[in-house]
Amino acid sequence: MDTDRGMEDAAESFDPLRPRLVRVAYRMLGSVADAEDAVQDAFIRWMGTDRTEVREPEAFLRRTVTRLCLDQLKSARRQRETYIGPWLPDPIVEEEEEEDVSLPLMLALERLSPLERAAFLLHDVFGLGFEEVAVTIQRDPAACRQLANRARAHVREARPRFKLEKAHGLEIANAFFAASRSGDMTALGAMLAADVSVHSDGGGKRPAAVRPAIGYGQVMTLHKALAVLFRKYGSELVHAGFINGLPGFVTREADGELQTTALDIEDGKITAIYVMRNPDKLKHLH
Template sequence: MRPPDGTAADQFQPLRPGLVRLAYRMLGSIAEAEDVVQEAYIRWHQADRSSVREPGAFLSKTVTRLCLDILKSARVKRETYIGPWLPEPVLDQDQEDAMSEDLSLTLMMALERLSPLERAAFLLHDVFGLGFDEVSATLDRDPAACRQLAARARKNVRADRPRYAIDREEGERMTDAFFAASRSGDVTALRTLLAENVVAYTDGGGIRNAALNPLFGLRRVAGLFLGIARKTGGGRPPILYRGLINGLPGIVTLEPDGLVQTTTLDIEDGRIVGVYIVRNPEKLGHLSGLAS
């Protein structure tokens, strides 16, 4: 068999962005995804590449298996995580490389409820378009079992798929209105923006102040922001970024403690049904450059 053209690096680099996206969607962590892809590159460099028919398939398989190993230990860590766990936020600044609307923050959270094998089968087949023969080779399960894994995953995440694409201008308008109302404690304005069944998640990781449980319902969510406004005097921190975050409208702010924070909104039928706030500094290090 003729070996692939080019050096290991030349063959690897065009595939790297897709491998990072796969690893991030498996793990919900930018740092861990980068580490996995770097390990996959080392293994690619050491492999007998002349025997590899499809470099992309080889590397996707390697990345997936590395992620599955990490997820086994991640399950234990998540059980002891303080407060709600949210995936690390990714800014969709490059429209050609934006996170798919089909993998918004809400769907990333739905993936968290799946077993590692269900998540892998769903991502590889439904999102990245691999056939079940390829999924089977990656997961060391027969194709029928992989179909069942993907079907169970699909059923569990179906309700969390975006019903429609959020208009960018509408998203920015709602984000600006929510920022003004939540930071000033304007309950009247919040009542016009929030759906009755709204839910708010705040991820501080036990490092920064955050609600220890999700808050359900308009009254409790509005009360959260009223309390914050009273404590902070109603001031508005600088906005460092406004746009899509994990496929949903959101902002990055520089908070009074000198650290960044992301706020992302899930909007349906003109009302906010989900508020997702990441405050854990261990998940925001890749955004610290926005403050410089």
């Protein structure tokens, strides 16, 4: 009975914090399942902690989750070295635009060391002071400041230069869906920037290009071929909204599986197209 009561007490203090902890873990790892696993591991540790000694449960648990994520990132990097084709983070589908960490920024974070990534996210995204960051990643505040500065320099290009009006972004996404599925290459071509690129993550589980298509010509050639398949086999729009902070949509493709498409848009033109086809990374959308 005491064990049951202890679990109830632990859950009562932990559950309200779970969404925020998952948010931290996902932005560290780029994987919904891994983020949830890290948070569940933190809960198990929380149950075994003398909680009467913890003055700030949220700070304590954020530290625990961050350290668990740092451990996971070491093995995740080795796995990504053998990943088939481009690696993209799991798609998070939102009704509203999430501005703190967009998909291009998450890809930029992949190029950072685990400690740089943690320092940048905790300070620049979640607003923690360097004293708290230092306690969390077990480095002194000056070192944390340097880690965040280095990270900021690396990810600066991934930050949007101009804020895209939400309605305009969704309008472009809807127009892109219509043109790409109907085969209207004139309309589709008018939406693309000269240096547009397509990144498709199939993870070796579904057909997808193993290298990005780079430049207007390659992207148009790819979509001409895809339009033939879309017309022949169909592509059903399931949801339009924001995917990892970018305008996009969810479709059900001819094989019955879901697919997400997210569009990076600058100055009214699509500069990058991110397509998630890996079924392992789409499970949570079902």
